[in-house]
Amino acid sequence: MAEILLLNGPNLGQLGTRRPEMYGTTTLAEIERDVRKTVAESGHTVRCLQDESEATLVRAVHAAADCVGAIVNPGALMIAGWSLRDALESFPGPWMEVHLSNVFAREPFRHNSVISPLASGVLCGLGAYGYQLAALGLVHRLAQDAARSAGPAGSGPGAAVGAPGPGHGHGLGTGSGAGRAPGPGAT
Ligand SMILES: O=C1C[C@@](O)(C(=O)O)C[C@@H](O)[C@@H]1O
Numbered sequence: 001m002a003e004i005l006l007l008n009g010p011n012l013g014q015l016g017t018r019r020p021e022m023y024g025t026t027t028l029a030e031i032e033r034d035v036r037k038t039v040a041e042s043g044h045t046v047r048c049l050q051d052e053s054e055a056t057l058v059r060a061v062h063a064a065a066d067c068v069g070a071i072v073n074p075g076a077l078m079i080a081g082w083s084l085r086d087a088l089e090s091f092p093g094p095w096m097e098v099h100l101s102n103v104f105a106r107e108p109f110r111h112n113s114v115i116s117p118l119a120s121g122v123l124c125g126l127g128a129y130g131y132q133l134a135a136l137g138l139v140h141r142l143a144q145d146a147a148r149s150a151g152p153a154g155s156g157p158g159a160a161v162g163a164p165g166p167g168h169g170h171g172l173g174t175g176s177g178a179g180r181a182p183g184p185g186a187t
Pocket of ligand 1: 010011012073074075076077078098099100101102103110
């Protein structure tokens, strides 16, 4: 079964009691349980890790090279987590960035995430439900990628217009050319 990495950064283990007016009352254990349920239908399992230390998160990304995709809430490492950013840059599959709160409606120092430009998708402001939507989006994206590589000759990765390029494809993968970074060989 294909595994998905669910990575949560500093302070996210406190969900449930940490600033409930901002982050809600759902605990991280409940979020992890619900993500497992959400992706089980498509045959995926979930490897969960939360840690306060960037080094541990970086190691977890390195060790997850066998995972098909990832969901990442970097917490405050969104602001200056350059090592985490570089580790995610080498992660082979698509991954989604999640923030429970709407970071754009908060302090200006939260308005730029160093990892967002590399993410396949970014969800914020949806509370704990954002993780479920990220999981659905990731599974959808994985199915699209699989269909593309199993498609008729000439439609494999790198051949289709709008196919994902390095950085795991930031477009919708519809072949409509919506991608920001066309893949090698794309016109
Ligand atoms: O720890 C967090 C939580 C957060 O990632 C969120 O999920 O809304 C937003 C970050 O700015 C903050 O440092």
